[in-house]
Amino acid sequence: MKDLEEAYKPGLFLPIFTTIICIAPYLHLLLEITDKNYDRLLFLTIISAPLIAYITFIWTRYFYKMKKFKEEVQIYHSNPESYQW
Secondary structure: OHHHHHHHOOOOHHHHHHHHHHOHHHHHHHHHHHOOOOOOHHHHHHHHHHHHHHHHHHHHHHHHHHHHHHHHHHHHHHOHHHOOO
8 A cells, every 4th residue: 555655646846846946037036126136127027927826836736636645545544445446
């Protein structure tokens, strides 16, 4: 059962790695604002907005998959003999 759980459990690598990559333009935007350098403000804003939405989508999908995985494991543990594969 442990191998089965490890195979189907959603991994954290992709959401964390995606968050680290996609949050960079947003952090650059904050740095530009704090340094009062407004040359690239519009460009960074245009790039940051969809990436923040994408990060939200990635994490929402991860938590949804984790919820479904936990429900399936709970159903399996309640009655393993009658579990429908």
